[in-house]
Amino acid sequence: MHELLIATHNPGKLREFAAIFAGLGLTLRTLDDLGITEDVEETGATFEENARLKAEGYAALSGLPTLADDSGLEVAALGGAPGVYSARYGGVKGAAQLQYLLDQMQDVPWHQRVARFVCVIALARPGHPTQFAQGTLSGVIELAPRGEGGFGYDPLFYLLDEDKTLAEVPAAHKNQISHRAEAARAARAILEQW
Numbered sequence: 430m431h432e433l434l435i436a437t438h439n440p441g442k443l444r445e446f447a448a449i450f451a452g453l454g455l456t457l458r459t460l461d462d463l464g465i466t467e468d469v470e471e472t473g474a475t476f477e478e479n480a481r482l483k484a485e486g487y488a489a490l491s492g493l494p495t496l497a498d499d500s501g502l503e504v505a506a507l508g509g510a511p512g513v514y515s516a517r518y519g520g521v522k523g524a525a526q527l528q529y530l531l532d533q534m535q536d537v538p539w540h541q542r543v544a545r546f547v548c549v550i551a552l553a554r555p556g557h558p559t560q561f562a563q564g565t566l567s568g569v570i571e572l573a574p575r576g577e578g579g580f581g582y583d584p585l586f587y588l589l590d591e592d593k594t595l596a597e598v599p600a601a602h603k604n605q606i607s608h609r610a611e612a613a614r615a616a617r618a619i620l621e622q623w
């Protein structure tokens with residue numbers, strides 16, 4: 430049985446990865462399972478750099494093959510912001526962060542509000558070059574938040590195909606169409622080669 434460290438403290442993320450990696454014969458471990466309390470700093474300028482820093486950092490700490498992901502929102506009219514700064518955009522959290530994004534886009538008309546979520550997964554194992562998998566989800570930044578589900582920017586992320594925000598679609602459906610799910614399916618293909 431091969432072990433893979435999923436470098437997260439988030440049980441929701443672990444469940445998503447476990448579902449997509451089912452049948453590979455992997456035993457998934459988390460940082461909490463291994464008692465790893467050190468934080469690897471996300472000091473990179475890109476999703477790829479941050480995912481690499483975390484995957485290689487936690488692989489070194491644990492001695493296990495390690496998966497780490499980094500994700501965020503890119504808004505075309507804001508030159509790709511908030512990008513890797515999505516979690517701390519505007520220096521605020523929660524509903525205030527949604528309002529901050531809306532304020533930045535006050536004068537941006539509907540047809541120029543295109544955006545995407547990006548997720549990059551890095552897979553690190555001792556003695557091998559780190560490999561990457563990516564996923565994206567395209568949408569439009571709404572004029573006001575809608576929906577109770579999901580987290581982060583979901584209430585402002587309108588999906589043309591669904592005519593709903595990401596906070597209005599059922600969690601199980603989000604977990605099939607999301608940037609993280611697409612990246613995880615690409616990561617599964619790499620793990621199959623391992």
Ligand code: IMP
Pocket residue numbers: 498499500501502515516546579580581582583607
């Ligand atoms: P992380 O790298 O997965 O921790 O994500 C960084 C930040 O990107 C989060 O704090 C959110 O602000 C944003 N983000 C990433 N994925 C999503 C998503 O699926 N929905 C809404 N916001 C997201």
